[in-house]
Amino acid sequence: MTTGVIEEIPPDPILERREMVQRVARRTFERRMRVSQAMIGLCAVGLLVALVPLFAILYSLISKGVHWWSIDFFTKVPQFPSLIDPNEVGGISNAIIGSLVIDAIAALFAIPIGVVAGLFLAESTSKFANALRTTAEIMTGLPSILLGIFAYQMIVIGFNEWGIKLPGIGFSGLAGSFAIGILMIPIIMKASETALRAVPAPIREAGLALGARRGVVARKVIIPTALPGLVTAVLLAFSRAVGETAPILWVIGASTVVSWNPKKEMASMPLQIFQSATSPYVSLREEAWGIALLLVVIVLVINLGSRLLAAWLQRERR
């Protein structure tokens, strides 16, 4: 010990250990952050991928559909392309009128039944109500082609193969309305139950406490209060029903002339798209885009319109 200078600081085990921990922590932190950013990025990419089909479909619809829209398209009836004029396919007035009549009749009987049954689900706590709710939920998820077969058996041939002899009325718009209406009822039921349950209990109880009957309370208090929700429920169900093809596939007869009589064969827009798209004629296949664009515009207008209308009704109330 001549100099008295410490030449080398002895290693401090605690400090060393701390550095090591920090090193490891930094490394794992960087790794964990990289993994996290990559996975979160993948989720965002997933969202982009999910949006691609929407824009692809809208692009195809608009680019291939718009140029079909003309006066003739809306006013003429379809015709098969001939050799002389392979591009002459007529119009779809029969399908527009058919859809209008079929869906209007379906809505006329499905909306009252659906809303009243929804009121029953919201008000009753009986076992029957629970069973009915489960039934409605399962019916909503059943493939709609099954309803088409049902309408065929019941309305078109009237169960006559089983010897029951209902008055079957043959291929007709009414059979289509029947299938579409039964499709709508459970959807309206469930959605209007949700809307009716959202009415605050004190409002309902105040009505009952004033001595009003349950029927009066339902008509004058509950339904008006729940109206925005009911409107959305009904319109969403309707917009779904307008686009359904499977239930009417084999029951409306696919007429090619304009018909306002629902007891006769009718045409319908979704069915017309299906038939045109699978036909051997190129020009008919292309025309399907024009009908599809019209159908999508109608469905989206009802769909968005219902949300806007409900928001507006809600605002008016305040």
Add this chain to the structure above:
Amino acid sequence: MTDAPVIRTTPKLPLSEEKKLSSVKGDSVHWAVLYGVSGLFALICAVFLISVVVSSIPAWRHSGLSIIYSRVWNQGTNSFGALPIIAGTLATTAIALLFAIPIGVGSALAIVHVLPDRLRIPLSSLVELLAAVPSVVYGLWGLLVLAPWFEHSVEPGLAAVTGHKFPFQAPPEGVSLLLAGCVLFVMILPMIVALSRDAIAIVPHDQFEGALSVGATKWQVVRKVVLPGARTGIVGAVTLATARALGETVAVAMVIGLNPLFPHSLFSTASTLASTIALQFQDATPLEVAALGALALILMVMTAVVNWFGRRLVRHSAYRAGVL
């Protein structure tokens, strides 16, 4: 030992008194209307069920249970074996789910935990717009846009990459099992996104922040806290989407090629229960109508069971009329 005293906030009337109150005279009309209309709907459902079962009876009588396990479906010889058709249904659904589960749940996570608040509602409504597009339009798009693209690019590409091995070996036809699966994927995607977004959004936010505060990264929180918390809802969403995919009719009928043979490759045409019913119903013999009725019964049982199961799982999440 004495029982603990029961504390009631509202006095409970004896049952008989309550009955008397709820059956005030004027209410009976109200209840009669409600029960009548609901009963009408229940009656329609019952007739529907009976009609499906009864219309399939001749087929069961003719072929017995071989409808379920026989492999030959030939109208000419009256052999009705639905095994290839059931296999096609399950295969298209599996392909759709294979794509839809990761992309759908990923999108839902991105909507809830990645997007800024401003974009959240517009983007999720955009995805839900997909649910509003009628299925026949998906079929049209699949048939006229996707099928040529699949025939000329996707399927030859896949075959080349995988060396023409099973299940990528057949000549590309466009209209195929794979195409049907992809169209179904697009159709069930909005359902999975919307329902699993609801399930993810109700995971309590303090759990999320608690996990972040002990040093977990966002992905670790998502994997260890959010996904387990939302598991029931996500499984329910996937189950409901499965039911939808099993029963989808028109879109699949347009892009699957309706071939009642066992699909031997992803590129071969096949058939599903619903599309077989839709396309063969028109010019079917009475016995074949019954056989199609048997297919309808099988389809109804499958979708009803899957759907019932899924509803139980998502019962507590908000009901969404737009996507269900």
